[in-house]
Structure formats: C-alpha cells, structure tokens
Amino acid sequence: MDEDDWNEDDRHEDDRNRDDWRVIESVAEYETGWYTGGYDLVEQPDGSTKKYYWAELPPAVVILAVEDGQVVFVEQYRPVIEKHCLECPAGIVEDGESYEVAGARELREETGFDASEVTLLEEFYCSTGVLRHERGIVFAEGLAPVERNLDDNEFLSVRTIPVEDALAAAREDPANDATIEALLLAREAGLL
Numbered sequence: 001m002d003e004d005d006w007n008e009d010d011r012h013e014d015d016r017n018r019d020d021w022r023v024i025e026s027v028a029e030y031e032t033g034w035y036t037g038g039y040d041l042v043e044q045p046d047g048s049t050k051k052y053y054w055a056e057l058p059p060a061v062v063i064l065a066v067e068d069g070q071v072v073f074v075e076q077y078r079p080v081i082e083k084h085c086l087e088c089p090a091g092i093v094e095d096g097e098s099y100e101v102a103g104a105r106e107l108r109e110e111t112g113f114d115a116s117e118v119t120l121l122e123e124f125y126c127s128t129g130v131l132r133h134e135r136g137i138v139f140a141e142g143l144a145p146v147e148r149n150l151d152d153n154e155f156l157s158v159r160t161i162p163v164e165d166a167l168a169a170a171r172e173d174p175a176n177d178a179t180i181e182a183l184l185l186a187r188e189a190g191l192l
Helices: 008-018 099-111 163-170 177-188
Strands: 022-031 036-043 049-056 060-067 070-078 083-087 090-092 113-125 134-145 156-162
Touching: 060 099, 060 113, 060 177, 070 099, 070 163, 083 177, 090 099, 099 113, 099 134, 099 156, 113 177, 134 177, 156 163, 163 177
Parallel strands: 060 134
Antiparallel strands: 022 036, 036 049, 060 070, 060 090, 070 083, 070 156, 113 134
16 A cells, blocks of 8 residues: 555544554553553454553654764663664653754753754654654754763763765664664655
8 A cells, every 4th residue: 555545534444443442441560760561451343352561651852963974873882782882862852842852952962062953854653562652853954062961871972974874884783773764764855
C-alpha cells in the first residue's frame, strides 16, 4: 500500500477498530527514575483477553547538527550494551519544551554549540510493540561555540565527521537507530 492508498476513510476505519480493543485494566508494575513499566489487560476483537506489556519513557529529542560540511556527533560509553557509541546528541524533552527548544538546549549542554536555527524534521513513536515513547528529530545549523554543561552522568566527547562520511560512520558497529534515522531524514529533506 502506498501513501495514496491510505485515505481519510481508512483513518476513520482505524479509529472505529480502536473500539474493538477495550482496555480492561492498566497496571504500572514498577517505576524507575527513567521509565515506568507495566501492562494493559486488553479485550481483543475476538473477545479474548491478553496482557500487553509496555515501558513508558518521556519524550526525547535527537539533534542532527551540521556546520561547514561537518556533522556534530558525541562519543560515549553506553553501559546497557557495554560499548562506546558514536551518536547524534540527544536528550529528554522537559515539561513545556517543544522538540526544537529541547534540541537547542541539549545541543548546547552536550556539545558546546548554540544553534541559530533548529527545525523539526519528524516526530514519531519508537518501538510501538513495547514502548510508549515519542521521539523528535531536529536539524540544527548556524552553530556558535558556547560553554558545555554536562549532566553528572554524561561522560562524552564531541567529534565532527564530514557530511559525506557521516552515514557510513553511523552504520558502524554499534549502530544507533536514532542517529541513522536523523541522517536519513535530513538527507531525504535535502539538508545533507
């Protein structure tokens, strides 16, 4: 099905089908400082019930920053996968912030660059089979150096890579989904 095949009637049908998936109960089984985990007991369209487990995280922003033909990356160790990663700067969207405002703030804090322009490329849900997590990807340009302000758990270094080499670098092990998505979206938008 291509985009032209998906129309308003399909969207309304989708909304009606939502009524066939009644949530009987929603249970948060544990809460951490980073996310909440639990399940929804759902009545499925055939009348059977099933627990759908989820983790809920706050919205996050990924920043693709480009200046003078260079993409700004951060390198950091990720204890969860026990590897050093090359990534686009990223962080949590604080209450009341747009993706653009959060992206500009995170870029300043993590890399020491202030952007004169930040544009939202895309917002979407990540891993919809298990996560309640929204992500925005922004494009930042017009960079000027400022003082970094790292969080107490951020041990990262800044690295720039030429635009033409950025996607290949991002695809090296361990590849990061958000970084690859940011580069592909920016390329598709004609920004790279």
